[in-house]
Amino acid sequence: MNYQRQGKKTLATELRHYITIQYLTKLEDGEGGYIESWHSRPKIAAAIYPIRAAQVLEYRSINVEASHIIKIRGKIDLTEVDRIYWDVKEKIFEILTIENIQEQDWVKWITCKERSLSGEESQTTTTMAPTTTPGP
Numbered sequence: 001m002n003y004q005r006q007g008k009k010t011l012a013t014e015l016r017h018y019i020t021i022q023y024l025t026k027l028e029d030g031e032g033g034y035i036e037s038w039h040s041r042p043k044i045a046a047a048i049y050p051i052r053a054a055q056v057l058e059y060r061s062i063n064v065e066a067s068h069i070i071k072i073r074g075k076i077d078l079t080e081v082d083r084i085y086w087d088v089k090e091k092i093f094e095i096l097t098i099e100n101i102q103e104q105d106w107v108k109w110i111t112c113k114e115r116s117l118s119g120e121e122s123q124t125t126t127t128m129a130p131t132t133t134p135g136p
Contacts, residue, residue, distance in 0.1 A: 014071065015045035020085045021078050040085070047071040048086065066096055070110040084112060092117055 021041045026034040049069045070084060070093065084093040093112035101107040 014047040015073060017046050017048050017086065017088070018043045019046045019048070019070065019072075020044075020087065021076065021082055022085055023078075023082050038083070044072060044074065044076060046084075065113055066111045067114045068093060068112045070112055072108050072110065073106065075105045076108070078108075078110075083115075084110070090117065 020043050022038040023041070025037050025039055027037060029035045047070065049071070051066055051069060078095070078098065080095050080098065082095055084095065085091075086093070092115045093110075094115050095110055096113055097111040099109040099111070101109060
């Protein structure tokens with residue numbers, strides 16, 4: 001028999017994209033208000049996966065409008081207030097949830113929602129709104 005062995009993807013081969021985690025700072029504008037500004041941390045390696053249709057239904061059942069899952073490695077400090085910028089595709093991701101795999105701060109799965117650079121929801125995200133029939 002001829003068995004062909006296919007290599008299993010390791011975490012190192014999955015993390016082929018580079019992203020930037022940005023954090024929000026508020027600076028006083030001198031008139032009693034604040035100016036919000038995003039500052040970038042150094043780039044890190046990440047795996048970026050669009051969410052499958054089955055996952056969309058699963059996340060919608062808990063009222064999370066997710067479009068991507070991003071996997072990162074390392075002890076990286078981030079919160080749901082931060083955002084992720086992928087400069088190759090010029091995409092911004094709003095962080096919805098952060099899952100710390102095995103509670104060891106080594107691998108994190110980040111559930112995200114894609115946003116446009118202007119801050120609105122991106123046109124590339126899919127919506128699965130229920131269809132309604134017109135009433136009499």
